[in-house]
Amino acid sequence: MPRYLSKSRFKEGLDCITKLYYTGKRDEYANQSLDDPFLKALAEGGFQVGELAKFMFCDDPVEENITIESLNTNEALALTAETFAKAGKVVIAEAAFNYENLLIRADIVVKEGKNISLYEVKSKSFKGDEVDSTDSFLSFKGKPNESVSSNWIPYLYDLAFQKYVITKSCPGFSVKSHLVLANKTAKATIDGLNQLFQIEKNGTRTKVKIKEGLKSEDLGAPVLVTINLDDLIDNIWHTYKTPVTYGKDLSFEDYIKLCSATYEEDVRIFAPVSSACKDCAYQVKPGKDEGKKDGLKECWKNRTGYSDDLLTKPFSFALWQGKTDNQIEGGFFLLENIPEESIVSKTKKKAIEEKTGLNREERRLLQIKKTRENDPGYYFEKAAFENEMSTWSWPLNMIDFETSTVALPFYKGTSPYQGSAFQFSHHVLYKDGKIEHRNEFIHFEKGEYPNLYFIRALKDALSAVEGTIFRYHNHENTYLRMIYRELEAGLGDLPETEKSELLQFINDITRYKIGEDKEYTHGNRNMVDLYDLVVRFYYPPSAKGKVGLKFILPAIIRDSEYLRNKYGKKGVYGKTLEIKSLNFEDHQWIDSDKSNDPYKTLPKVFDEWDQDTLDTMIGDFENVADGGAALTAYNYLQYTDIPDDQRVALRAALLRYCELDTMAMVMLVEGLVNLDEKS
Numbered sequence: 001m002p003r004y005l006s007k008s009r010f011k012e013g014l015d016c017i018t019k020l021y022y023t024g025k026r027d028e029y030a031n032q033s034l035d036d037p038f039l040k041a042l043a044e045g046g047f048q049v050g051e052l053a054k055f056m057f058c059d060d061p062v063e064e065n066i067t068i069e070s071l072n073t074n075e076a077l078a079l080t081a082e083t084f085a086k087a088g089k090v091v092i093a094e095a096a097f098n099y100e101n102l103l104i105r106a107d108i109v110v111k112e113g114k115n116i117s118l119y120e121v122k123s124k125s126f127k128g129d130e131v132d133s134t135d136s137f138l139s140f141k142g143k144p145n146e147s148v149s150s151n152w153i154p155y156l157y158d159l160a161f162q163k164y165v166i167t168k169s170c171p172g173f174s175v176k177s178h179l180v181l182a183n184k185t186a187k188a189t190i191d192g193l194n195q196l197f198q199i200e201k202n203g204t205r206t207k208v209k210i211k212e213g214l215k216s217e218d219l220g221a222p223v224l225v226t227i228n229l230d231d232l233i234d235n236i237w238h239t240y241k242t243p244v245t246y247g248k249d250l251s252f253e254d255y256i257k258l259c260s261a262t263y264e265e266d267v268r269i270f271a272p273v274s275s276a277c278k279d280c281a282y283q284v285k286p287g288k289d290e291g292k293k294d295g296l297k298e299c300w301k302n303r304t305g306y307s308d309d310l311l312t313k314p315f316s317f318a319l320w321q322g323k324t325d326n327q328i329e330g331g332f333f334l335l336e337n338i339p340e341e342s343i344v345s346k347t348k349k350k351a352i353e354e355k356t357g358l359n360r361e362e363r364r365l366l367q368i369k370k371t372r373e374n375d376p377g378y379y380f381e382k383a384a385f386e387n388e389m390s391t392w393s394w395p396l397n398m399i400d401f402e403t404s405t406v407a408l409p410f411y412k413g414t415s416p417y418q419g420s421a422f423q424f425s426h427h428v429l430y431k432d433g434k435i436e437h438r439n440e441f442i443h444f445e446k447g448e449y450p451n452l453y454f455i456r457a458l459k460d461a462l463s464a465v466e467g468t469i470f471r472y473h474n475h476e477n478t479y480l481r482m483i484y485r486e487l488e489a490g491l492g493d494l495p496e497t498e499k500s501e502l503l504q505f506i507n508d509i510t511r512y513k514i515g516e517d518k519e520y521t522h523g524n525r526n527m528v529d530l531y532d533l534v535v536r537f538y539y540p541p542s543a544k545g546k547v548g549l550k551f552i553l554p555a556i557i558r559d560s561e562y563l564r565n566k567y568g569k570k571g572v573y574g575k576t577l578e579i580k581s582l583n584f585e586d587h588q589w590i591d592s593d594k595s596n597d598p599y600k601t602l603p604k605v606f607d608e609w610d611q612d613t614l615d616t617m618i619g620d621f622e623n624v625a626d627g628g629a630a631l632t633a634y635n636y637l638q639y640t641d642i643p644d645d646q647r648v649a650l651r652a653a654l655l656r657y658c659e660l661d662t663m664a665m666v667m668l669v670e671g672l673v674n675l676d677e678k679s
Contacts, residue, residue, distance in 0.1 A: 002101050002264070003101060003263055003264045003266065004073065004098065004101055004102070004103035005101055005102050005103065005256075005259055005260045005263045005264070006103050006104065006105075007103075007104045007105075007158055007161055007162055009023060009259075009263060010102075010157075010158075010161045010256070010259055011154060011157070011158055011161075013255075013259035013262070013263070014153070014154075014157055014242075014243070014244060014255075014259075015154075015276075016245065016246075016271050016276070016280070017244065017245075017246045017247070017258070017259065017262060017269050017271050018246075018268060018269060018270055018271045018295070018299055019280075019281075019282065019295075020259060020262050020263045020269075021262075021266070021267070021268035021269075021295075022282040022295040028292065028293055029282050029292060029293045029294075029295050030282060030283060030284040030285065030288075030289035030292040030293065030294060030295070031281050031282055032281045032282075032283065032285060033281035037204075037205075037206040038199065038201045038206045039632070041199050041206050041208075041639070042199065042631075042632055042635045042636055042639060043631070043632070043635070044123045044407070045123045045194075045406055045407030045408060045635075046121070046122065046123040046407070047197075047199060047206065047207070047208045048194060048197040048199070048208055048407065048408050048639070049121055049122070049123045049180075049182060049224065049407050049408065050093075050107060050121045050208075051197050051208045051210055052197060052219070052223075052224060052408065053107070053108060053119065053121045053180045053224055054066065054067075054091075054093060054108065055216045055219060056180070056222075056224065056226070057091050057108055057110055057119070058091050066091050066092055066093050067092075067093040067094050068080060068083075068092060068093070068094045068095060068096065068105075069094070073096065073098075073103065076094070076096035076105070077096045077097075077098060079096075080092060080095045080096045080097065083095075084111055088112075089110065089111070089112045090110070090111040090112075091108065091109075091110050092106075092108070092109050092111075093107065093108050094106070094107070095109045097165050097166050097169045097170070098165070098169060099165050099168035099169040100168075100260065101260055101263075101264050102161075102164075102165045102168075102256070102260060103165070104161070104162045104165045104166070106118055106119075106120070106162055106166070107119055107120050107121040107180075108121065108180075109166070111173075114172060114173050114174060115173065115174050115176070116166060116170060116173050116174070116175045116176070117175075117176045117178065118159070118162060118163055118166060118175060118176065118177045118178065119178045119179075119180050119226065120155070120158065120159045120162060120177075120178070120179055120180065121179075121180040121224075122155055122179060122180070122181055122182075123182055123407040124155060124181055124182065125181065125182045125183075125184040125407075125416055125417045126179075126181035126182065126183060126184065126225060126227070127183075127184060127185050128183035128184075128185045128186055128225040129185055131225055131226075131227055134229070134231070134232050136149075137149055137152045137156060137229075137232060138232075146235075146240070147240050147241065147243065148232070148236065148240060148243065150243075153243055155179065156179075156229065156232065156233070156236065157236065157243075159177050159179060159229060159233060160177075160233045160236045160237065160252065161256065162177070163175055163177040163233055164237070164252075164253070164256065176228065176230055177228070177229055177230055177233055178226050178227060178228050178229065179226070179227050179229060180224055180225070180226050180227075181224065181225055181227065182223065182224060182225075182407045182408075182416035182417060183222070183223055183224060183225040183415075183416060184415050184416050184417055184418075185415065186221065186222065186223045186224075186225070186415060186416065187221070187223075187409075187412075187413055187414065187415055188220060188221070188223055188409035188410075188411065188412055188413065188414055188415070189220035189221040189412060190218075190219070190220035190412055191410070191411060191412045191447065192410055192411075192447045193219065193220065193223070193408050193409050193410060194406055194407075194408035194409065194410040194447075194638060194639065195211075195410060195446070195447050195638075196210065196211045196214055196218070196219070197209075197210060197211075197408065197639075198211075198639060198640060198641060199639045199640050200640070201640075223408065223409060223415070223416055236252055237251075237252050237253065238251070238252075240252075242255045244271075245271045245272050245274060245276075246269060246271040246272065270299055270302045270303065271299070272303070273299055273300055273303045273304075273328060273333070274317075274325050274328055275316070275317040275323065275324050275325050275328065277296060277299065277300070277315070277317060278315075278317040278318070280295065280296045280299075282294070282295030282296055283295065283296035283297070284297075297311050300315065300333065303333070304333045306333070310334070313334050313335070313336065313371075314334065314335040314336070314371055314544065314545075315333060315334060315335065316328050316332055316333055316334060316335055316337075316338055318335050318544065318545055319335060319338065319364055319367060319368070319545065320363060320364055320367055320545040320546070320547065321360060321364070322343070322364050324338065326342065327339070327342055330342075335367070335368060335371045336368065336371045336372040337372075338368055340365055340368065343361055343364050343365055343368070344361060355536060356381075356384045356387070356388070356536065357381055357384050357385075357535075357536030357537045358381075358535065358536050358537070358539070360535075363535060363539060366379055366539050367539070367541075367545050370539070370541045371541070375541065376541050376542065377541070377678060378538065378539065378540045378541065378555075378559045378675075378678055379538070379539040379540075379678060379679050380537060380538050380539075380672070380675050380676070380677060380678050380679075381536075381537045381538075381677070382675065382676065382677035383677065384536070384537055385533065385537045385538075385672060388533065388537075389673070392467075392468040392528070393466065393467050393468045394430065394431040394467050394468075395428050395429060395430040395431065395465060395466070395467040396428070396429040396430075396467055396468055396470060396669065397426060397427075397428055397462060397465055397467055397468065397469045397470065398425075398426070398427040398428075398429070398470050398662040398663075398665035398666055398669075399424055399425070399426050399458075399462070399469060399470070399471060399476060399527075399662060400424060400425050400471070400472065400476070400658060400661035400662045400665070401421055401423065401424050401475060401476050401479055402421075402422060402423035402424070402630035402631075402634070402654065402658055403419050403420060403421050403422065403475070403479055403630075403631075404419070404420045404422060404630075404631050404634045404635055404638075405417045405418070405419050405420070406420070406635065406638065410447050410448075410449065410638060411448070411449030413490075413491075414449060418482075419451075419479055419482055420449065420450055420451060420634075421450060421451050421454045421455075421479050421483065422442065422443045422444070422450040422454065422634055423440075423441060423442040423443070423454075423630065423634075423654060423655075423658050424439075424440065424441050424454065424457070424458055424461075424658070425437070425439075425440050425658040425659050425661055425662040426438050426439035426440065426461050426462070426662060427659075427662040427663055427665065427666050428465055428467075429666050429669060429670070435579045435580075435666055436579070436580040437579075437580060437581050437582045437583075437659055437662070437663065438461070438465065438580075439457075439461035440582055440583075440655060440658065440659065441453075441454060441457040441458065441461070442651060442654060442655060442658075444634075444637060444647070444650075444651050444654075446637060446638060447638070451483050451486060451491065452491055452492040452494075454483070455480075455483050455487075455502055455505075455506070456502070459501075459502060459505045462505075462509065463505070468525075468528055469509055469525060469526075469527045469528070470527060470528050470529075470530050470665055470669075471527045471528075471529055471530070472529070472530045472531050472549045472661075472665060473529060473531040473548075473549075474529070474531075476527065477510050477511055477527060477529075480506050480509070480510050481506070481510060481512055483506065484503060484506045484507070484510075484512075487499055487502055487503055487506075488503070507523045508523035508524060508525045508526075509523055509525050509526060509527055510522065510523060510526060510527065511526055511527075530549075530665055530668060530669070531547060531549075533672075534547055534552055534668075535547055537672075538552075538556075538672060538675075540552070540555035540556065540558070540559055542554070542555045542558050542559075543555040549661070549664055549665070549668070550599055550664075552668065553597070553598060553599070553664045553667065553668060554595065554596060554597045554598075556667065556668055556671035556672070556675075557590055557596050557597075557598075557667070557671070558596065559671070559675060560670075560671035560674060560675055562670065562671065562674040563590065563667055563670060563671045563674075564590055564596070566670075567588070567589040567590040567598075567667065568588070568590040568591070568592075568596075569588060570586050570587075570588045571586060572588075573586070573587050573588070573589060573663075574586040574587060581659065582655070582659065583652070583655045583656045583659050584656065584659070587601070588601065589601060589660075589663070589667070598660060598663075598664060598667070599660065599664075602656055602657060602660060603653070605629040605632070605633055605650070605653040605654070605657065606629075606632065606633075606636075629653075629654070629657055630654055630657060630658065633650045633653065633654050634654075636650065637650060
């Protein structure tokens with residue numbers, strides 16, 4: 001069989017040409033990329049969007065036989081050619097085209113006479129009112145260095161590659177190229193749109209089951225938008241510089257040829273190393289990839305010539321919120337070697353740097369110093385923390401939200417990717433040391449929009465307990481402001497009195513912008529951000545520069561004997577025990593057999609996926625503690641038909657996970673309160 005350079009392989013090569021050597025070698029090289037179509041369908045909604053898009057191009061009823069299901073390349077190519085030979089208008093989903101060793105499976109193609117229209121369907125959102133402009137796709141519009149915006153490179157270069165292959169494989173045809181995207185300015189005009197497209201898993205295959213007899217007229221107003229991008233792709237082919245780290249002066253076609261030859265011959269070309277290597281999938285994960293090679297380290301060894309021992313040290317890209325490409329290009333490949341003078345920022349200081357404690361530059365310099373000196377000791381500004389603590393009002397309220405965004409709205413009047421807040425947890429820490437898991441909320445009903453139920457329950461929970469409210473990072477504030485805008489726009493068609501009370505409640509506990517100058521203001525009970533306090537006052541080397549709660553919690557446990565003594569035994573936390581729980585009978589949070597990490601004491605939400613896989617699914621995970629599990633479970637419920645026993649089990653698992661998120665905040669505060677000053 002030929003080694004076909006598929007569109008997914010080309011995207012890897014565009015990202016980093018070295019990956020073309022590692023890809024497809026899961027038995028030899030570690031690979032942390034998500035390779036589960038069902039999980040991707042739950043996370044991204046792309047499968048449902050793809051099925052909905054078919055209704056835009058096919059007559060009712062949408063025929064299943066427009067889709068070429070075969071995974072056999074030769075069979076798919078033959079079926080495509082056979083269907084294309086038919087007279088009149090031809091619509092094919094998953095059509096196969098190849099040219100030399102280039103191969104694509106196109107989402108949707110429409111052939112009429114000698115014209116081919118290519119439609120690449122993505123679950124990514126786009127403002128439909130900008131459909132006649134390419135400005136939002138571009139950086140430096142109208143300037144000599146005009147190029148595709150980095151956010152759109154994976155999508156537009158994928159489309160450009162597909163058009164290239166079809167054009168080469170179908171001489172004599174005119175090929176038009178389009179993206180079909182979720183229109184975030186559109187509003188669903190029916191309830192339960194996403195319920196019409198249910199995900200099914202059959203072995204390793206994932207497909208969408210469309211409601212029987214579904215017609216276009218049943219779908220309401222369109223929530224997808226089609227954008228012709230031929231002019232922009234012409235620039236990609238002939239004008240723009242190819243956005244790659246290797247072969248920067250190659251044209252688009254020449255880079256395709258390079259990737260094609262590299263992959264076909266199975267040779268490795270080492271691209272320059274950079275801060276982008278931080279997200280490389282081909283690196284070994286401790287405890288998971290025993291016996292496998294580490295592609296990342298092989299690349300850096302080739303570039304640096306360092307010994308294997310040196311390559312166990314943190315690379316420069318591990319610097320917290322640091323852009324280290326200049327340092328790497330200057331030969332400073334290890335974090336400990338970064339010159340301190342290169343960290344000093346010449347830009348205007350941000351708001352956090354006007355507060356007490358570490359500013360961003362100082363935290364980065366501290367990380368370098370601790371790494372260079374191999375110092376495992378934590379840094380903590382106790383006096384500054386206690387000064388901040390003196391402004392708090394007891395008891396302390398810890399809240400955490402679980403949320404989801406879906407490509408296809410399931411509620412009339414909502415837009416693609418309009419967020420759903422379906423769960424919260426609420427712990428209370430009293431001044432005398434008493435702790436209780438006081439409130440929780442979960443809205444697990446299928447096809448119902450939860451935000452109104454959510455905000456009512458949150459208002460009841462927090463209004464019943466005085467004291468300062470805490471969140472971890474910006475997630476909770478962002479969602480509350482979103483719900484505020486929804487209420488203003490008429491969510492729930494509420495009586496004016498209740499609407500006014502809910503709006504006032506949200507203003508009271510959030511930070512927001514007002515006026516023409518968009519100055520920040522906040523309510524008299526504005527949530528305190530524990531993330532902000534950690535950044536300014538506490539640096540634990542064991543967290544390796546990360547500041548997300550799931551990294552900081554094990555770190556504070558390592559640094560706090562008080563926490564280890566209190567929570568390292570049974571008989572403390574449970575429904576009838578000293579610390580009241582709503583979901584646990586008797587749970588030991590700190591266990592050396594679980595690496596003293598409370599998150600590892602919980603069973604999996606899903607047997608087939610570990611927690612880290614679910615976290616990877618939602619990308620940057622520093623803002624939430626276990627959003628991967630929660631989002632997966634909620635979307636699993638919304639997009640699939642599951643038996644009642646699974647539904648009950650999912651609900652119980654989510655309640656336990658969310659309870660830990662707010663208990664983690666309690667432990668963090670307790671740990672900091674009992675931590676000694678240290679530098």
